[in-house]
Amino acid sequence: MNKEEELLKSHISRHNLKVTKERSAVLRAFLASARHITAEELYRKMKDENSSVGLATIYRTLNLFCESGLAEQRQFGDGQARYELVYNVSHHDHLIxxxxxxxxxxxxxxxxxxxxxxxxxNHFKIFSHKLELYGLCSDCSKVQAETK
Amino acid sequence: MNKEEELLKSHISRHNLKVTKERSAVLRAFLASARHITAEELYRKMKDENSSVGLATIYRTLNLFCESGLAEQRQFGDGQARYELVYNVSHHDHLIxxxxxxxxxxxxxxxxxxxxxxxxxNHFKIFSHKLELYGLCSDCSKVQAETK
DNA sequence: ATGATTATGATAATGAATTGCATTTAGTCT
DNA sequence: AGACTAAATGCAATTCATTATCATAATCAT
Known part of the structure; x- marks a missing residue:
């Protein structure tokens, strides 16, 4: 059992929840997926891999991951929430x-x-923060410069 | 005619759009409102002040403000977009x-x-950024400390 | 003033996310 | 192992913010 599974199971037992095959499947798929995945993307991915789970369950499970401290939800301005593993991952911000x-x-x-x-x-106590830098990556700036 | 009105009208004429009483009314209400207002709030406020305009028009007009460089849209994680005047206002970030x-x-x-x-x-060209610090303001940290 | 074009309001539509509910499942107690 | 209780699932229906549609109205260049 890996660290992530342990963390989730500890959260589950502390809250009198249950370990289900769906939750295990979503965790496996989530850990194996690219960072910053959306619920919809994870749903499709699992469908393709024949480990299908209902979309509502994907949402419920991703929220469970967030509550257990395994993942965090992010909004990068495209209207869909993205989830990323944060357990055992050092804090970082994003360039988009x-x-x-x-x-x-x-x-x-x-x-x-x-x-x-x-x-x-400001006599303010920070619990979390969000720093996002929006612009063009090196590849895309090149393309823009060329097509000018 | 104030600076903000001038900016908007310049954007309007440059894009073959039209100055309407609704747009003027929304601009007036927007400038007179608290910063970080939502479309819904602005809609209510205008209704209360009998300068009513349809909600769809509020949305359309706020988007127009953003396109003209008068305002910017922000997402503070509560599911509703907030708009703030940025023209002639120096750049800043937010504690929430x-x-x-x-x-x-x-x-x-x-x-x-x-x-x-x-x-x-990272060979990245920044166009905009978002820095938000989430936590407790001084008043609310006090309350929390007391009720412990 | 005319006419072309854009704007508006009301409502329907959209899309992401959540919820209700009937059914299934997990985990505990004997 | 069987039975019981609470939780989880899937599906459809719902919610909520925002956008699109479309008939009508208003703007503005000529």
Whole structure:
């Protein structure tokens, strides 16, 4: 049993929930999928792999993952929630290419420190934050420069 | 005619659109309203003030404001888009209290510089960014400490 | 003023996400 | 192992914010 499965099962037993084959299947598929997947994408992926589960269950299970601290939900402005594994993954923020939709992750401790400074100045206690940089990745800027 | 009206009219004429009493009314109400207003809130406010305009037109007009560079749309995670005046307003980011929903604006040039540095390192060209700090404002942290 | 074009309002439609409910399943207690 | 209780599932129906449709009205260049 891997770490992620353990975490989920611990959350499940602490809340008197149940381990089901659907939940296990969704977890397996989620861990094996690309980061920042949408519920719909995961649903399709599982259907293709013949480990089909209802879409409502996908949503319910992804929310369960978030409650258990395994995943986090993100909104990148395209109207669909995306889910990413955060357990045993160090914190990071995102660069989002508006052209090819590529998502690049980055870490920057200096920025985090400055955020805390801003919070302190405003007598604010930070629980979470969201930093997203939108623009063009290197590939897409090249293309734009060429087609000018 | 104020600066905001001028900007909007310039956008309108450049795109062969039309100045209507509805658009003027929405602009007036928008400028007079609290920052970070939702379409629904603006709709209610105008109804209360007997300068009623259809909800669809509110949406259309707020989008027009965004296209003209007058306003920007923001998502603070509550499922409703919020609009804020950005014309002639210096750039800032947001602290969002998860308890009382208060939104505090702040500016931090150092963070902006670091963001550019991150972008450069990733050969990424930033067009816009979003930095939101979620947590508790000073009032709400006090209440939480007391009720413990 | 005319006419072409754009805007509006009311309502229907959309799409992501959630919910209700009948049925199935998991896990516990004997 | 069997029975019981609470939770989970699938499907369809529902919700909610936002957008599209379309007939009618308003704007503005000529």
């Amino acid at each position: 290419c508006q052209e090819c939709k590529r998502i690049i992750e980055f870490q920057n401790e200096e920025i985090e420190v400055l955020q805390e400074k801003v919070a302190k100045k | 209290c998860q308890e009382c929903k208060r939104i505090i604006e702040f500016q931090n040039e150092e963070i902006e510089v670091l963001q550019e540095k991150v972008a450069k390192k």
